[in-house]
Amino acid sequence: MTAVPLPERPPAAKIHQRRFYILCLLLAAALGLSGCVAVKPYQREYLADRIMDFSADQSEDGIERHWVETREGSSGGLGGSGGGCACN
Amino acid sequence: MILGMVSMLALIWMTPSVPGVKVGQKARDFQLESLSAATQGPVSLNQLNGKVILLDFWATWCEPCRDELPELDRLQKKYAREKFVVLAVNVDNQAETARAFLEKYNIRLLALWDRHKTVVSAYDVQRMPSCYLIDANGKVRFIHYGFAEDYIKAYENEIELLLGEMSRDRGAAAGTPAGR
Numbered sequence: 001m002t003a004v005p006l007p008e009r010p011p012a013a014k015i016h017q018r019r020f021y022i023l024c025l026l027l028a029a030a031l032g033l034s035g036c037v038a039v040k041p042y043q044r045e046y047l048a049d050r051i052m053d054f055s056a057d058q059s060e061d062g063i064e065r066h067w068v069e070t071r072e073g074s075s076g077g078l079g080g081s082g083g084g085c086a087c088n
Numbered sequence: 089m090i091l092g093m094v095s096m097l098a099l100i101w102m103t104p105s106v107p108g109v110k111v112g113q114k115a116r117d118f119q120l121e122s123l124s125a126a127t128q129g130p131v132s133l134n135q136l137n138g139k140v141i142l143l144d145f146w147a148t149w150c151e152p153c154r155d156e157l158p159e160l161d162r163l164q165k166k167y168a169r170e171k172f173v174v175l176a177v178n179v180d181n182q183a184e185t186a187r188a189f190l191e192k193y194n195i196r197l198l199a200l201w202d203r204h205k206t207v208v209s210a211y212d213v214q215r216m217p218s219c220y221l222i223d224a225n226g227k228v229r230f231i232h233y234g235f236a237e238d239y240i241k242a243y244e245n246e247i248e249l250l251l252g253e254m255s256r257d258r259g260a261a262a263g264t265p266a267g268r
Contacts, residue, residue, distance in 0.1 A: 041216045042179045042208045048149040 108212025111231055115143070115222045118207040120200035123178060123187055131175075131200055133226075139171045140250040141222040142243065145208050147179045148189045150216040152235040159240050161195045163247070170251050171224070173198060179208050179216075221246050224254040 039047065046052070055061040068074075109116055119132040133141070144160060146153035157176065164174045176199040178186040183201045190199055202208050211220070215233035221243070223229050230246050232239055 040209070040213070042145065042147065042205060042213055044216075045147065045149050045179075045181055 109210075109220065109228055111228055113228055115141070115220065115226050115228050116207075116210050118210070120177065120202055120207060123183060123190060123199040123201050124196075127198065131198065133175070133222075136173055136175070137226060138224050139173050140224055140247060140254060141220075142172070142174045142247065143220040143222060144174065144176050144217055145179060145202075145211070145213050145219075146176055146217045148185050149180070153217040154189075156217050156219075156235040156239075157189075157195055157197070158193055161193075161197055163240070163243060164197055166244075167247060167251070171254065172247060172251060175200060177202050177207060179205055219243070221250065223250045224257070 115133060117133045119130045121130050122128075133143075142160065142163070144156070146157060148154065160174050160176065164172075174197050176195075176197045178199055179202050180186045183203070186199065186201060189195075190197075211218070217235055219232040219235075219239075220228050221230040221232075229250060232242070
């Protein structure tokens with residue numbers, strides 16, 4: 001009868017290191033998830049501020065987009081519909 | 089420590105379920121401070137028992153609310169002789185902002201300030217503005233979210249319906265024919 005050799009156990013230091021990495025991962029996940037909150041409609045005072053808008057004036061932005069598309073012959077290039085004739 | 093992490097994650101995921109107030113339910117009572125100097129002390133919903141109440145949640149930073157408020161002021165004036173009151177609950181962070189708005193547009197509604205947003209969260213308001221029509225028995229009968237011009241006609245119809253019901257109930261209790 002031959003003795004089957006037991007698999008070699010990783011050294012204690014390696015086990016601790018692995019646990020440490022797992023804990024770090026869990027902590028990072030927990031911290032990341034804690035940032036995910038639903039903002040209620042009545043809590044949007046700061047979000048509704050004009051400074052939070054990408055464009056200061058949306059109507060002006062639309063006009064500017066139109067003349068850029070007209071000048072460049074690239075109607076629809078910024079995401080709208082059209083075939084490049086700048087007639088829409 | 090892992091147990092701690094798991095419970096922390098569970099806490100993050102378990103958002104407390106706010107029941108809110110729905111049509112057919114009793115309107116939740118609250119007490120808030122008034123924004124107008126004319127009204128002394130806090131105002132509570134129960135204080136207005138026996139009246140038809142239009143409870144509106146608004147803010148100065150909310151564009152449709154700014155459109156709606158002058159219309160509500162007009163409604164209050166239209167039904168001034170009736171047992172009807174508009175309660176405009178403001179949710180701005182600063183009371184001064186709301187006061188300045190009311191002053192600027194000469195709005196004379198009974199405006200209250202929900203400083204800690206406890207009332208608006210108790211009602212679980214899903215959109216701004218939100219309007220709750222409460223009958224004379226304190227029951228929420230209609231809820232409107234947002235605002236568009238044609239809402240005013242609906243408000244008027246509903247207010248008149250609730251005022252009619254109230255006078256019928258009073259007439260029945262007094263044993264007299266209904267009449268306002």
